[in-house]
Amino acid sequence: MRADRLVSLVLLLRQRGRLSAATLARELEVSTRTVLRDIEALSAAGIPVYAERGRYGGFELLPGFQTELTGLNHDEALALLVAGSRRGAQVFGLGSALASAMLKILDALPEEQRATAAGAVQRLLIDPETDLLSRRQVVEEELPDPVVGEIRRAVFAGHRLRLRYAAVGQEATWRTVDPIGLVTVRQQGYLLATKAGEDRTYRLSRVQAAEELDELAERPERIDLERAWQERSTRFRTGGDQVAVKLRLNPARREQLVRTALAVLSESLEDDGRLVLEVTFQDKRHAEWALWQLATDAQPLAPAWLIHSLQTRATALDNHYNQHL
DNA sequence: TCCGAATCACCCTGGACAAA
């Protein structure tokens, strides 16, 4: 009930400009004290309502706020639009109602924001059917807002993006990409882009810095983001220089391994409580690095070159300490 | 007639308390 009244209060102020607490109380059929509390609640919630004292005084919304019918800013409206993805509508059986609501939200946006918001919906994909890594959900470190904000702006504006990106096991480097869209899969965010015409997928949590460039990105006029995502997922799991590694693992380190591996192909539990997993890594270097991090908690079973490589490393380290300590 | 101070009316602010 109170939420309804707060909305009514904002709409009254929007439609009729400055109104005294007594007038608002009459309109809303509550006491002036209640109106004052509601005004306080609105202010606390960030609604730019201010008081003008004295004769002919009253409450008023900031003029800029009045231009937006719903009081939603661009990002808020966009969030609602994206949240209303077709899967959500299917799941909840609210397809037509959702479509109508989305139209209203679009309609409520200022003229100059409508086109970008509608376009932006085609550039965001929430929880597609295919999980790129085919593995359990892991909670990523949150990306700093300014970085993700910069990426989002470039994606929506169709501008090129300069990223400082740290691939697994590698130093972060700067690269310029043409963004296509953003995808979230179980709380993990990805940027779909092309670099020099080749498809690239970047995990947002590995982006250290981003700069929107003042150049238009090369991007298809229309793109089915979900389809593009599925194609890349398939390619990602099966192609490239990826290497498959079989290893025995201390269960306590499973999460760490899963966080760095591309995909878990198989998993079984041995009698002694240790896990045997078959996982894929981006390349040889990635596999070596990941296994080395796990130290004695992981025992590589295959391929042979990896076992040999880790033995060589361990021997070199052993020699180093024997000589210098 | 003009100007400045005093007064009035209207309104917001905030706290306390009680009732639903």
Place this chain on the structure above:
DNA sequence: TTTGTCCAGGGTGATTCGGA
């Protein structure tokens, strides 16, 4: 928890009034 009532305090604009 929400709402209504009461109260004291303070800000602002309009009006009134007296002196120059």
